[in-house]
Amino acid sequence: MKITDIRLGMLRVPLKTPFKTALRTVNQIEDVVVIIETDTGHRGYGEAPATAVITGDIHGSIIEAIRTVIKPKLLGQDIADLNHILRLIQGCIMKNYSAKAAVEIAVYDLFAQYYQAPLYKMLGGGVPRLTTDITISVDYIDKMVADSLDAVANGFETLKVKVGKDIGVDIERVKAIYNAVAGKALIRLDANQGWTAKEAVYALHKLEDAGVRLELVEQPVKYYDLEGLKYITERVHTPVMADESSFGPREVIELIKMRAADIINIKLMKTGGISNAIKIADICSFYDMQCMIGCMLESSISVAAAVHVAVAKADVITKIDLDGPSLCAVNPVSCSVSFNGPDITIGDAPGLGVTAIEGLEMLA
Numbered sequence: 001m002k003i004t005d006i007r008l009g010m011l012r013v014p015l016k017t018p019f020k021t022a023l024r025t026v027n028q029i030e031d032v033v034v035i036i037e038t039d040t041g042h043r044g045y046g047e048a049p050a051t052a053v054i055t056g057d058i059h060g061s062i063i064e065a066i067r068t069v070i071k072p073k074l075l076g077q078d079i080a081d082l083n084h085i086l087r088l089i090q091g092c093i094m095k096n097y098s099a100k101a102a103v104e105i106a107v108y109d110l111f112a113q114y115y116q117a118p119l120y121k122m123l124g125g126g127v128p129r130l131t132t133d134i135t136i137s138v139d140y141i142d143k144m145v146a147d148s149l150d151a152v153a154n155g156f157e158t159l160k161v162k163v164g165k166d167i168g169v170d171i172e173r174v175k176a177i178y179n180a181v182a183g184k185a186l187i188r189l190d191a192n193q194g195w196t197a198k199e200a201v202y203a204l205h206k207l208e209d210a211g212v213r214l215e216l217v218e219q220p221v222k223y224y225d226l227e228g229l230k231y232i233t234e235r236v237h238t239p240v241m242a243d244e245s246s247f248g249p250r251e252v253i254e255l256i257k258m259r260a261a262d263i264i265n266i267k268l269m270k271t272g273g274i275s276n277a278i279k280i281a282d283i284c285s286f287y288d289m290q291c292m293i294g295c296m297l298e299s300s301i302s303v304a305a306a307v308h309v310a311v312a313k314a315d316v317i318t319k320i321d322l323d324g325p326s327l328c329a330v331n332p333v334s335c336s337v338s339f340n341g342p343d344i345t346i347g348d349a350p351g352l353g354v355t356a357i358e359g360l361e362m363l364a
């Protein structure tokens with residue numbers, strides 16, 4: 001099975017409600033879709049969002065990196081030579097993690113199709129079911145409480161509550177949501193770099209003292225402030241998770257050596273795809289450190305890939321934030337992973353099992 005072409009498209013999917021974090025507000029998913037064609041007629045699918053504020057990637061850079069650098073290296077390559085292809089993708093250009101992720105996902109999709117197995121089986125197997133959380137966007141307190149109650153009514157038992165805007169209001173936000181859903185849902189916080197280390201310790205102590213039980217707090221401080229992350233980790237009971245501070249295996253090793261965080265958030269768009277996500281899971285497993293697997297604003301193609309990774313690495317990936325498809329007003333992608341509220345299941349189709357993408361606009 002040889003690669004004959006790599007084609008690109010744009011997929012736009014409206015969100016049910018605006019997605020608001022300390023870093024940005026977004027109304028729709030706008031992702032680059034990668035389709036790898038082969039001489040056997042099999043097609044591999046991948047996807048990348050442009051999360052400029054986190055990865056530095058924009059649509060133009062994703063498209064040009066794939067077209068002008070990655071594609072020429074991959075044409076003619078045999079899908080069975082997976083490791084060789086992965087080295088080509090990772091070695092041909094610095095950074096550009098979202099572009100690399102989209103192409104890697106499509107290559108892994110084909111590799112699993114070649115062996116006629118669902119991707120998670122090619123990654124080591126597992127139980128093909130997961131439960132995801134759902135994000136509660138940062139907003140007015142009443143709106144966040146209403147959104148949280150709505151999520152609980154829709155079956156979600158873990159809420160990822162966005163904070164990081166104003167420390168005083170954030171404390172009130174979390175208390176109000178906790179009082180509304182305690183006993184019905186677990187709360188994890190994500191400050192998306194919005195606090196200083198001292199603010200984070202102050203806020204978490206206030207919440208802990210008020211009896212608010214939090215599962216974890218994600219990326220309280222700026223991505224580069226590893227000392228700040230460590231300062232918080234050493235001072236609060238609530239487990240601290242690194243998201244924007246952790247991209248590939250190197251950052252994870254540094255965080256572990258420093259003991260700067262308790263948990264790592266793996267995202268394919270930060271790792272540059274599946275191969276490094278697996279490496280991170282293995283490193284964390286070796287050091288008895290738990291991981292979350294998360295997503296950016298992605299539809300079911302790349303989130304499906306993350307689902308396969310999570311199932312295969314369930315010993316260490318114990319927390320799931322794969323709510324991209326649940327945030328969308330419609331699901332334009334037919335694939336073998338089904339997203340039904342918090343419940344995610346993988347079917348038996350080979351690879352990712354993508355059969356249709358409605359509304360995909362192919363790029364010339």
Ligand SMILES: C[C@H](N)C(=O)N[C@H](CCC(=O)O)C(=O)O
Pocket residue numbers: 021023024051135160190192243294295296297321322323324
């Ligand atoms: C969508 C997911 N639940 C999430 O919250 N991801 C964010 C980044 C998403 C973005 O801004 O595109 C995160 O974990 O920080």
Ligand SMILES: [Mg+2]
Pocket residue numbers: 190192218219243244265
């Ligand atoms: Mg985060």
